Amino acid sequence: MCEATIVDAEAVARMLAAQPSEEHVRSIADIFAALSDPTRLRILVALSREDLCVCDLAAVTGVSSSAVSHQLRVLRDRRLVSFARDGKRAVYSLADEHVASLLAQGSEHAGERA
Amino acid sequence: MCEATIVDAEAVARMLAAQPSEEHVRSIADIFAALSDPTRLRILVALSREDLCVCDLAAVTGVSSSAVSHQLRVLRDRRLVSFARDGKRAVYSLADEHVASLLAQGSEHAGERA
DNA sequence: TGAGCATATGAGCACACGTTCAGATGTATC
DNA sequence: GATACATCTGAACGTGTGCTCATATGCTCA
Numbered sequence: 001m002c003e004a005t006i007v008d009a010e011a012v013a014r015m016l017a018a019q020p021s022e023e024h025v026r027s028i029a030d031i032f033a034a035l036s037d038p039t040r041l042r043i044l045v046a047l048s049r050e051d052l053c054v055c056d057l058a059a060v061t062g063v064s065s066s067a068v069s070h071q072l073r074v075l076r077d078r079r080l081v082s083f084a085r086d087g088k089r090a091v092y093s094l095a096d097e098h099v100a101s102l103l104a105q106g107s108e109h110a111g112e113r114a
Numbered sequence: 115m116c117e118a119t120i121v122d123a124e125a126v127a128r129m130l131a132a133q134p135s136e137e138h139v140r141s142i143a144d145i146f147a148a149l150s151d152p153t154r155l156r157i158l159v160a161l162s163r164e165d166l167c168v169c170d171l172a173a174v175t176g177v178s179s180s181a182v183s184h185q186l187r188v189l190r191d192r193r194l195v196s197f198a199r200d201g202k203r204a205v206y207s208l209a210d211e212h213v214a215s216l217l218a219q220g221s222e223h224a225g226e227r228a
Numbered sequence: 229t230g231a232g233c234a235t236a237t238g239a240g241c242a243c244a245c246g247t248t249c250a251g252a253t254g255t256a257t258c
Numbered sequence: 259g260a261t262a263c264a265t266c267t268g269a270a271c272g273t274g275t276g277c278t279c280a281t282a283t284g285c286t287c288a
Contacts, residue, residue, distance in 0.1 A: 005169050005263080005264080006169060006170055006173050007167055007169055007170055007203065007264095008166070008167075008170055011164050011166060011170060012166075012170050012173045012174055014163075014164070015160045015163065015164065015166070015170075015174040016173075016174055018159075018163060019156060019159060019160065019174065020159065020221070022152075024221070024224060024225070025152045025155050025156060025159075026152055027224035027225075028149075028155055028217075028220045028221055028223075028224040029149075029150050029151060029152045029155055030150075030224075031220055031223055031224055032146045032147075032149035032150040032155075032220055033146075033147075033150035033275095035142075035143075035146040035150075036143050036144075036146040036147035036149075036150045037143060037275085037276075038136075038139045038140055038143045039276080039277095041139050041142055041143055041146075042133060042139060045132075045133060045134065045139075046129045046133065049128075049129065049132060050125050050128070050129065052122070052125060052126075052129070053121050053122075053234080053235090054234070054235060054236090055119050055120060055121055055234070055235090056120055056121050056122055056125060056126050056129075059120050059126045059130075060126055060129040060130060060133065063276095063277080064277080064278075064279095065234080065235075066235090066236085066237090066277085066278075066279080067276070067277060067278080068235095069234095069235060069236055069237080070236085070237085070276075070277080071276080072235095072236095073236080073237085085284090085285085087234090087285065087286065088232095088233060088234045088235080088284080088285050088286065089121065089234060089235080089285095090234080090235060090236090098219070098222070098223045098226075099223075101219065102216075102219055102220065102223065103142075105212070105215065105216055105219060106142045106145055106146055106216065107134070107138070107142055108212070109142075109145055109212045109213075109216065110138060110141035110142040110144075110145055111138070111141075112212075119233080119234080121234095147245095151245085151246075153246080153247095167264080167265090168264070168265060168266090169264070169265090177246095177247080178247080178248075178249095179264080179265075179266095180247085180248075180249080180265085180266080180267090181246075181247060181248075182265095183264095183265060183266055183267085184246075184247080184266085184267085185246080186265095186266095187266080187267085199254095199255085201255065201256065201264090202254080202255050202256065202262095202263060202264045202265080203255095203264065203265080204264080204265065204266090
């Protein structure tokens with residue numbers, strides 16, 4: 001146990017002062033959490049190339065359209081995707097380029113560690 | 115139910131062909147998953163500014179050093195942090211600039227959505 | 229309006245995750 | 259070697275997550 005022990009008190013104080021707020025940390029964690037599921041990643045990768053409806057996303061990802069719909073809700077709530085009704089269908093697209101950028105960077109980082 | 119229904123067969127075929135491999139998707143998901151926990155984020159944010167030992171990281175993040183150690187293992191396994199022994203202590207640092215870059219981009223994205 | 233398809237939602241289950249607690253390993257100092 | 263401190267590890271517990279199944283809502287066309 002060393003809960004009370006601090007080696008570099010100054011550094012700790014600096015870090016505590018510089019740490020982002022609880023709320024901001026949670027907000028960042030939420031975004032990364034949304035990107036941390038294989039099914040959601042496949043959805044986003046597909047949408048980064050072409051707008052697609054729920055049915056087609058189900059075909060691309062290989063899971064049920066119900067499961068896709070559940071995941072799209074998560075992505076919608078996080079503002080990572082947006083959608084437009086087209087008759088019976090709902091056509092989804094990436095919310096903005098930040099999302100594609102995050103995807104690209106994650107992919108790049110994953111690629112480097114063979 | 116519309117499991118078998120496909121609206122835009124060509125687009126689906128294109129996406130299926132362009133989708134990254136199962137393995138690569140998992141690898142990307144793993145990295146984002148590592149970034150999706152508030153405690154781990156706080157650890158990484160602190161390390162992006164200064165190298166710190168486990169005890170001081172515990173003080174900065176506000177959790178037990180045991181919990182920090184568990185999370186550091188996750189980050190080590192993902193190659194997001196590296197460490198060097200300094201006597202009794204283990205001093206951790208970010209593995210590379212990619213990590214800081216991902217952090218910055220996630221933070222930026224989180225900041226925009228008030 | 230009523231049938232049929234696309235999408236959304238709620239409950240439930242299996243599994244994964246983060247923490248705590250207790251104890252093991254490792255390193256320096258005496 | 260023995261003690262003290264820092265870190266690591268394994269088990270266990272509560273909680274969250276992603277899927278399936280059943281059902282509800284929305285939209286179109288006859």
